Amino acid sequence: MGSEISVNESIRVLALDNTRIHTQLLVEALSRQGLDVREVVADASEILATVTRERPHVVLLTSQLQNSSENGFEIARKLNMRVPETKVVMLLDSSHRTLVTQAFRSGARGVFSRSGSVEALLKCIERVHMGQVWANSKELGFLIEAFSETPPALTPAHGTLGNLSQREQDVVWCVADGLTNREIAAHLKLTEHTVKNYLSRVFEKTGVSSRVELALSAATLKKPRVRETTEGEPGTRQVPPTSNVRTGRIA
Numbered sequence: 001m002g003s004e005i006s007v008n009e010s011i012r013v014l015a016l017d018n019t020r021i022h023t024q025l026l027v028e029a030l031s032r033q034g035l036d037v038r039e040v041v042a043d044a045s046e047i048l049a050t051v052t053r054e055r056p057h058v059v060l061l062t063s064q065l066q067n068s069s070e071n072g073f074e075i076a077r078k079l080n081m082r083v084p085e086t087k088v089v090m091l092l093d094s095s096h097r098t099l100v101t102q103a104f105r106s107g108a109r110g111v112f113s114r115s116g117s118v119e120a121l122l123k124c125i126e127r128v129h130m131g132q133v134w135a136n137s138k139e140l141g142f143l144i145e146a147f148s149e150t151p152p153a154l155t156p157a158h159g160t161l162g163n164l165s166q167r168e169q170d171v172v173w174c175v176a177d178g179l180t181n182r183e184i185a186a187h188l189k190l191t192e193h194t195v196k197n198y199l200s201r202v203f204e205k206t207g208v209s210s211r212v213e214l215a216l217s218a219a220t221l222k223k224p225r226v227r228e229t230t231e232g233e234p235g236t237r238q239v240p241p242t243s244n245v246r247t248g249r250i251a
Contacts, residue, residue: 011129013037014051015060017091026060029118035125044070051083057129060112060121062091063099073106080107080210084199085180087128100139101146107210110134131178133212163205171198175211176218 013035017023023039030037040050042065051059059079063072076088089110090103103111110128112121124134135143164172167188174184181199185192208214 011035011058011125012054012056013058013060013125014040014054014056016040016042016047016062016065017060018062018064030122030125033118033122035122044075047075048078048082051079051086055083056086058125059086059088060091060125061088061108063103064093073102076103076106076108077210081200084196084211085182089124089128089134095136095139095142097142097146100135100142104135104143104212105210107212109212111139131180133215164202168198168202168205171195172202172214172218175199176215178215 013030015023015026015030015037016039017026020042023042027037027039038054038056040047040059044065047061061072061076061079065072065075072090076090079086079088087109088107089112090106090108092099092103092111092113094115095111095113100111110124110133112124112134116124128134170188171184174187179187181192181195184190184195188195190198202208202214206214206217208217
């Protein structure tokens with residue numbers, strides 16, 4: 001138990017539920033579990049500014065914001081582009097198919113229904129922080145159905161991912177493996193700024209709007225050899241097969 005609390009204390013969380021009192025109750029409940037949780041003001045610009053400044057590991061974000069010109073999905077999409085290292089868990093009133101798919105398309109790494117327990121939410125936060133995607137079997141089914149109804153954003157063409165450059169493909173496979181921008185930069189010996197530029201071009205070329213959608217698209221293709229050299233240097237390294245999309249499930 002002691003080691004779990006130590007791990008929890010290292011996870012920094014910002015929380016915003018649909019009302020101020022719900023947010024305060026959520027912060028208190030998770031703080032009692034050992035997490036470093038803070039409340040954030042229910043304003044789109046303030047949320048973006050706070051997350052950019054404090055760089056929390058996880059943001060718990062309601063899909064319906066009061067007194068805000070933007071909903072949670074729109075804010076999640078902006079957070080995903082501006083601070084991709086911060087992972088968003090969307091708090092939903094219900095596990096409705098439309099809400100679940102919209103959350104993941106907005107860049108959320110997990111969805112959590114308010115009917116769930118504090119213990120389950122704690123596990124969700126821990127798994128998402130570890131780089132996994134959190135959804136129960138029903139919600140994961142919605143995501144797979146939605147993905148199957150849409151033509152894959154990435155398609156193999158002569159052994160490549162459509163019209164992506166080799167370096168852009170390398171970044172795609174790293175995203176599919178759950179790596180953050182910082183980890184991708186270290187793995188491919190690039191700067192974080194360069195990785196962000198590559199991802200922006202990938203999103204623009206493929207029409208993909210989130211890292212989760214990008215990972216799911218890549219999961220349908222065979223993983224090739226990934227370069228692990230400094231920019232401009234030739235060479236490849238064989239990467240062992242891994243699970244592209246890791247999920248957590250609520251029992």
